[in-house]
Amino acid sequence: MLAISKDPFIVYTSNVFAILGLRSLFFAISGLMKLFHLLHYRLAAILSFVGVKMLIEDFFHVPVAASLMVIASILVVSIVTSIILPGKEEGEVPQVAMKK
Numbered sequence: 001m002l003a004i005s006k007d008p009f010i011v012y013t014s015n016v017f018a019i020l021g022l023r024s025l026f027f028a029i030s031g032l033m034k035l036f037h038l039l040h041y042r043l044a045a046i047l048s049f050v051g052v053k054m055l056i057e058d059f060f061h062v063p064v065a066a067s068l069m070v071i072a073s074i075l076v077v078s079i080v081t082s083i084i085l086p087g088k089e090e091g092e093v094p095q096v097a098m099k100k
Helices: 008-035 039-055 064-084
Strands: none
Touching: 008 039, 039 064
């Protein structure tokens, strides 16, 4: 249960601070998702990558540098794609071709 430290106070307080940090990171990313409309798809890809990496860790070791490169490249591609391909404005109604 306590892999790094045997002191329960250290373990529980570090987990509390990690959760608080993730909470603030969530609000920062949710603000960025308004700017970059394709970011939520890429965040799903990053979470999938990390999940698969955790599942195959017993069979194949993925170096930390390679993981960081994959995550950074996914984020960069998402941001650049969101800038190049602008999304719909919030109040804009999509144009539908009418049949004649």
